[in-house]
Amino acid sequence: xxxxxxxxxxxxxxxxxxxxxxxxxxxxxxxxxxxxxxxxxxxxxxxxxxxxxxxxxxxxxxxxxxxxxxxxxxxxxxxxxxxxxxxxxxxxxxxxxxxxxxxxxxxxxxxxxxxxxxxxxxxxxxxxxxxxxxxxxxxxxxxxxxxxxxxxxxxxxxxxxxxxxxxxxxxxxxxxxxxxxxxxxxxxxxxxxxxxxxxxxxxxxxxxxxxxxxxxxxxxxxxxxxxxxxxxxxxxxxxxxxxxxxxxxxxxxxxxxxxxxxxxxxxxxxxxxxxxxxxxxxxxxxxxxxxxxxxxxxxxxxxxxxxxxxxxxxxxxxxxxxxxxxxxxxxxxxxxxxxxxxxxxxxxxxxxxxxxxxxxxxxxxxxxxxxxxxxxxxxxxxxxxxxxxxxxxxxxxxxxxx
Amino acid sequence: xxxxxxxxxxxxxxxxxxxxxxxxxxxxxxxxxxxxxxxxxxxxxxxxxxxxxxxxxxxxxxxxxxxxxxxxxxxxxxxxxxxxxxxxxxxxxxxxxxxxxxxxxxxxxxxxxxxxxxxxxxxxxxxxxxxxxxxxxxxxxxxxxxxxxxxxxxxxxxxxxxxxxxxxxxxxxxxxxxxxxxxxxxxxxxxxxxxxxxxxxxxxxxxxxxxxxxxxxxxxxxxxxxxxxxxxxxxxxxxxxxxxxxxxxxxxxxxxxxxxxxxxxxxxxxxxxxxxxxxxxxxxxxxxxxxxxxxxxxxxxxxxxxxxxxxxxxxxxxxxxxxxxxxxxxxxxxxxxxxxxxxxxxxxxxxxxxxxxxxxxxxxxxxxxxxxxxxxxxxxxxxxxxxxxxxxxxxxxxxxxx
Numbered sequence: 001x002x003x004x005x006x007x008x009x010x011x012x013x014x015x016x017x018x019x020x021x022x023x024x025x026x027x028x029x030x031x032x033x034x035x036x037x038x039x040x041x042x043x044x045x046x047x048x049x050x051x052x053x054x055x056x057x058x059x060x061x062x063x064x065x066x067x068x069x070x071x072x073x074x075x076x077x078x079x080x081x082x083x084x085x086x087x088x089x090x091x092x093x094x095x096x097x098x099x100x101x102x103x104x105x106x107x108x109x110x111x112x113x114x115x116x117x118x119x120x121x122x123x124x125x126x127x128x129x130x131x132x133x134x135x136x137x138x139x140x141x142x143x144x145x146x147x148x149x150x151x152x153x154x155x156x157x158x159x160x161x162x163x164x165x166x167x168x169x170x171x172x173x174x175x176x177x178x179x180x181x182x183x184x185x186x187x188x189x190x191x192x193x194x195x196x197x198x199x200x201x202x203x204x205x206x207x208x209x210x211x212x213x214x215x216x217x218x219x220x221x222x223x224x225x226x227x228x229x230x231x232x233x234x235x236x237x238x239x240x241x242x243x244x245x246x247x248x249x250x251x252x253x254x255x256x257x258x259x260x261x262x263x264x265x266x267x268x269x270x271x272x273x274x275x276x277x278x279x280x281x282x283x284x285x286x287x288x289x290x291x292x293x294x295x296x297x298x299x300x301x302x303x304x305x306x307x308x309x310x311x312x313x314x315x316x317x318x319x320x321x322x323x324x325x326x327x328x329x330x331x332x333x334x335x336x337x338x339x340x341x342x343x344x345x346x347x348x349x350x351x352x353x354x355x356x357x358x359x360x361x362x363x364x365x366x367x368x369x370x371x372x373x374x375x376x377x378x379x380x381x382x383x384x385x386x387x388x389x390x391x392x393x394x395x396x397x398x399x400x401x402x
Numbered sequence: 403x404x405x406x407x408x409x410x411x412x413x414x415x416x417x418x419x420x421x422x423x424x425x426x427x428x429x430x431x432x433x434x435x436x437x438x439x440x441x442x443x444x445x446x447x448x449x450x451x452x453x454x455x456x457x458x459x460x461x462x463x464x465x466x467x468x469x470x471x472x473x474x475x476x477x478x479x480x481x482x483x484x485x486x487x488x489x490x491x492x493x494x495x496x497x498x499x500x501x502x503x504x505x506x507x508x509x510x511x512x513x514x515x516x517x518x519x520x521x522x523x524x525x526x527x528x529x530x531x532x533x534x535x536x537x538x539x540x541x542x543x544x545x546x547x548x549x550x551x552x553x554x555x556x557x558x559x560x561x562x563x564x565x566x567x568x569x570x571x572x573x574x575x576x577x578x579x580x581x582x583x584x585x586x587x588x589x590x591x592x593x594x595x596x597x598x599x600x601x602x603x604x605x606x607x608x609x610x611x612x613x614x615x616x617x618x619x620x621x622x623x624x625x626x627x628x629x630x631x632x633x634x635x636x637x638x639x640x641x642x643x644x645x646x647x648x649x650x651x652x653x654x655x656x657x658x659x660x661x662x663x664x665x666x667x668x669x670x671x672x673x674x675x676x677x678x679x680x681x682x683x684x685x686x687x688x689x690x691x692x693x694x695x696x697x698x699x700x701x702x703x704x705x706x707x708x709x710x711x712x713x714x715x716x717x718x719x720x721x722x723x724x725x726x727x728x729x730x731x732x733x734x735x736x737x738x739x740x741x742x743x744x745x746x747x748x749x750x751x752x753x754x755x756x757x758x759x760x761x762x763x764x765x766x767x768x769x770x771x772x773x774x775x776x777x778x779x780x781x782x783x784x785x786x787x788x789x790x791x792x793x794x795x796x797x798x799x800x801x802x803x804x
Contacts, residue, residue: 030761030763031763031764036764038763059781063409063802063803064406064409064787064790065780065783065787065790065791066787066789066790066791066792066793066794066799067406067409067413067790067794067799067802068794068799068800068801068802069801069802069803070801070802070803070804071803071804072803072804073802073803083802083803084406084409087803088803088804089804090804093804228804340761342761343761345801346801347761347794348791348794348799349763370763371763371764371765371766371779374765374766374777374778374779374781375777379781379782380780380781380782380783
């Protein structure tokens with residue numbers, strides 16, 4: 001997999017045409033052992049089928065054949081960025097998951113409240129999965145510590161999970177974890193993985209010492225573990241790359257965060273598919289690119305709930321007229337990866353994609369499905385090709401070479 | 403074409419699941435002008451058709467579209483190694499072809515016994531294709547020469563062909579050929595292609611001088627020509643890359659040699675397909691990856707014998723139950739390249755592949771054939787994607803990125 005960012009940057013033109021990218025998180029599936037049909041093939045979805053029939057279909061590899069992508073690489077690839085080149089660290093992703101806006105020099109880490117014994121050895125890496133309320137209370141205890149001029153912002157996530165963000169001058173995120181990933185041993189000292197990161201390692205270790213003191217009376221959550229230190233990756237923006245005024249619509253913070261990383265503007269919306277699509281319709285005049293993210297398909301897949309995933313797809317189909325009624329020049333519907341209910345998790349299976357636009361060369365595919373997409377006009381392509389294809393179909397790319 | 407070795411190394415997990423890779427050498431073909439069917443399409447092969455129908459099919463490019471691969475690049479690609487990055491020299495390949503185990507510092511060359519006239523000019527590059535027995539006798543004459551502490555091991559191959567292996571400290575294989583590839587001229591002096599190879603060039607030239615003396619009375623085989631000086635390439639092993647305990651089963655030495663290059667363990671077997679598959683069955687408990695190589699299809703193709711190639715495929719089909727009866731988690735059947743009987747040689751045509759496993763997403767292909775594979779669910783993929791796909795389907799790859 002690779003991207004053609006420099007080429008696209010050179011060829012892209014600002015125009016008045018509009019592109020809508022609908023991402024059904026975890027869209028691709030596997031056939032039910034009873035019916036032989038996938039979630040997508042089981043869903044009643046006349047609107048999506050009509051778009052597929054009038055447009056082109058294909059199958060997409062988010063990272064490479066055989067590779068199961070996390071949400072970050074899956075989305076970066078859809079936005080046209082090589083996911084093997086641009087990486088989003090665990091700490092940054094966790095911060096995005098709670099809508100925490102990271103600044104350029106911030107260093108974020110994923111934290112666990114954990115339990116240690118008198119000798120300081122970890123006995124439970126998750127502190128018995130304390131409640132989210134307890135987590136919030138403890139995070140407040142640690143939040144705002146000032147160490148050598150660096151402020152440590154601590155925010156609760158869920159149960160034992162929190163985010164620690166180090167904010168100050170001259171920080172470097174190239175640090176090893178303190179989380180030993182096992183019990184029976186003491187937490188590791190945070191080490192610098194680069195000569196420039198020495199001071200940041202020092203500060204992180206001081207934070208851990210102070211946190212331990214502050215948590216002394218809060219057994220089982222009497223210590224912290226930090227991992228995935230990372231800084232906001234430097235990505236060229238969608239505006240630079242594509243000359244697009246872009247909007248992100250997502251009920252879930254992590255996807256808003258991923259969209260912000262590439263410079264999209266986030267529009268407030270409600271949690272349902274209908275509300276998201278309505279938000280698009282209401283803001284249609286103000287942007288020329290919309291990324292709309294539907295979480296439910298992935299969540300149902302992760303739960304192994306085939307029927308619920310089918311219903312999410314049907315819900316999307318029901319609301320599609322909110323999008324098609326405004327007549328976007330190009331509509332793309334796909335996923336960031338597959339999440340088959342049978343596997344209860346992300347998978348490596350290529351993701352079906354449909355691309356509809358006035359100038360696409362229609363294929364013989366008559367409905368939106370994994371098995372039909374195999375013979376679609378788009379073939380089997382890298383996810384990083386989707387944006388160039390959408391741009392081309394919206395007549396937003398000029399000729400390469402004389 | 404490229405590989406994702408670093409990525410795979412990072413994501414691969416040791417598990418108890420098992421993968422079988424069956425390589426029918428030269429599998430891909432061209433239609434008979436009489437029937438319009440290829441060798442594979444002509445063969446009666448109910449077992450392979452059933453696997454194809456329950457699994458996924460596709461077409462594989464070993465190196466790149468239009469490129470006809472030799473056996474070494476064809477196999478390296480199937481093992482997941484970019485054949486444009488990792489190269490196996492002629493000398494090394496020739497040594498592997500006679501099961502000669504090269505050490506890390508050895509320099510191997512392909513040799514010809516040839517005829518020279520009184521002026522030293524080559525009159526026959528193959529010495530009238532002397533018998534293999536004669537070749538063995540002459541090789542014994544030259545074997546074991548010691549030059550400046552470097553031992554020269556000389557082994558007969560077939561007819562006029564032999565292998566010369568230089569073994570000693572500080573050798574460098576970057577040498578030009580002595581074989582002028584034409585008659586009427588004297589053999590070339592071996593030259594160093596790198597400043598570090600000067601001493602090795604010297605030793606090679608001394609060997610040629612001594613060989614000429616030793617062969618003086620053996621007209622027509624009164625001289626040697628050397629070409630393809632090469633050392634064993636450094637390849638990451640299958641165990642490092644995939645965390646696999648792997649076994650190679652092949653009746654032919656060259657393929658055992660290629661498997662050894664990537665660290666596979668070679669299991670002894672008989673020459674027939676049935677014996678090879680039986681060897682797999684008997685050793686099934688001891689490994690989690692099996693590479694089984696079937697030579698006959700390529701040999702028949704090279705001979706232009708369409709019918710014999712059909713029979714080899716039928717023989718494989720007959721023996722498939724030996725493999726399927728042990729229920730491997732993933733079975734892949736493909737070739738290292740095409741060898742259409744009509745072309746009597748390797749060709750550039752993409753090779754059909756079938757991948758069967760519990761978690762594959764079945765396509766609409768109902769039999770194993772080149773023309774059906776065009777619309778298979780795997781699409782047209784690089785051969786280097788086969789191992790990642792097999793690994794993914796065996797649940798041996800963890801997620802990439804958060």
